[in-house]
Amino acid sequence: MRVLVTGGAGYVGSHTVLALVEAGHTPVIADNFSNSSRGVLERLELVAGVPIECHEAELTDVEATERLFRVEPIDAVIHCAGLKAVGESVSAPLEYYRNNLVSTLTVADVMARHGVRRLVFSSSATVYGASHASPLGEDSWPLESSNPYGQTKVIIERMLTDIAAAHVGWKVALLRYFNPVGAHSSGLIGEDPRGIPNNLMPFIAQVAVGRRDRLTVHGDDYETIDGTGERDYIHVVDLAAGHVAALDHLDAMTTDVRAFNLGTGASTSVLQLVRAYERASGRTVPYTVGPRRDGDLAVAYADPSRARAELGWMATRSIDEMCADSWRWQQNNPSGMSSRLAN
Numbered sequence: 001m002r003v004l005v006t007g008g009a010g011y012v013g014s015h016t017v018l019a020l021v022e023a024g025h026t027p028v029i030a031d032n033f034s035n036s037s038r039g040v041l042e043r044l045e046l047v048a049g050v051p052i053e054c055h056e057a058e059l060t061d062v063e064a065t066e067r068l069f070r071v072e073p074i075d076a077v078i079h080c081a082g083l084k085a086v087g088e089s090v091s092a093p094l095e096y097y098r099n100n101l102v103s104t105l106t107v108a109d110v111m112a113r114h115g116v117r118r119l120v121f122s123s124s125a126t127v128y129g130a131s132h133a134s135p136l137g138e139d140s141w142p143l144e145s146s147n148p149y150g151q152t153k154v155i156i157e158r159m160l161t162d163i164a165a166a167h168v169g170w171k172v173a174l175l176r177y178f179n180p181v182g183a184h185s186s187g188l189i190g191e192d193p194r195g196i197p198n199n200l201m202p203f204i205a206q207v208a209v210g211r212r213d214r215l216t217v218h219g220d221d222y223e224t225i226d227g228t229g230e231r232d233y234i235h236v237v238d239l240a241a242g243h244v245a246a247l248d249h250l251d252a253m254t255t256d257v258r259a260f261n262l263g264t265g266a267s268t269s270v271l272q273l274v275r276a277y278e279r280a281s282g283r284t285v286p287y288t289v290g291p292r293r294d295g296d297l298a299v300a301y302a303d304p305s306r307a308r309a310e311l312g313w314m315a316t317r318s319i320d321e322m323c324a325d326s327w328r329w330q331q332n333n334p335s336g337m338s339s340r341l342a343n
């Protein structure tokens with residue numbers, strides 16, 4: 001299938017593009033490069049071994065989005081584009097609601113006009129909020145996030161559910177990511193956050209490579225194995241494979257819309273991840289313990305059984321592999337995507 005991957009130059013999007021090529025699909029990237037680098041395209045083509053079509057496009061713009069569907073027929077959409085920093089969403093809710101909701105409505109509207117009925121949506125475990133205990137199951141109810149970013153995912157899941165119910169033949173998979181980490185084994189693409197990383201793994205990686213002095217551990221007084229927060233970290237290559245499994249499953253879905261947790265079902269604490277990264281990199285990761293971060297949960301991990309039963313997909317890569325692949329990417333690209341490619 002010819003698959004439009006919105007946000008395809010981003011962290012999850014770019015790994016999904018590679019997984020699509022490996023599965024025999026033809027990915028088409030649409031990205032506004034607001035949180036990604038144009039340099040990723042050359043790297044993707046190096047790994048994929050084939051040219052990859054890429055269009056710069058602002059998906060809140062109907063005409064720009066229309067053009068993506070006019071070039072050649074699109075068979076399905078994997079919608080990864082969106083603003084995704086939890087803390088930033090609290091200080092800029094208007095931008096988050098506008099960008100994430102309007103871009104999704106625009107994509108869905110243009111899909112409907114062009115008779116495209118297959119959609120895989122990048123949702124998040126943040127939709128479960130703080131009111132459900134782990135392991136988190138897809139039927140947890142109600143869904144309510146503690147931050148505007150997560151609320152955009154809750155609202156979009158509901159929008160797409162209503163749209164699919166009103167349009168005959170639509171099939172929509174809602175993929176609730178847990179904590180994506182790691183990088184493609186080539187070391188050519190990986191997580192490349194702009195500015196100070198919000199998330200744990202890229203922060204650890206930047207300390208290990210010497211870009212930052214030390215990690216601040218956000219609290220060590222939680223009711224967890226060692227007092228620090230526990231999360232379900234999933235290798236981004238496993239996550240990308242989950243997108244292809246969902247895409248290939250859409251036609252067999254017996255409902256218009258189906259949510260799937262993409263997680264491992266295991267949890268790892270902050271300090272456990274620090275130690276794993278030190279083993280993988282051979283570097284020391286200095287840290288200090290600071291106060292808890294507002295909105296943080298003590299523990300969050302998936303019940304991944306539905307994706308295994310219905311998509312035939314499960315995460316296979318270990319925490320040590322996640323750290324080793326992340327370190328290879330970070331060591332080869334100390335300045336991220338702007339690092340010069342080795343000849």
Ligand code: WQD
Pocket residue numbers: 084086123124125126177178179180198199200201203215216217218219228229230231270293296
């Ligand atoms: C993990 C753990 C922190 C940074 C967020 C989003 C979620 C998804 C993944 C998009 C927590 C601790 C972190 C640091 C730390 N993104 N930590 N020092 O908050 O579980 O999930 O990213 O979909 O939607 O909510 O991930 O990596 O920020 O935090 O101690 O410098 O690491 O307290 O326990 P989180 P995270």
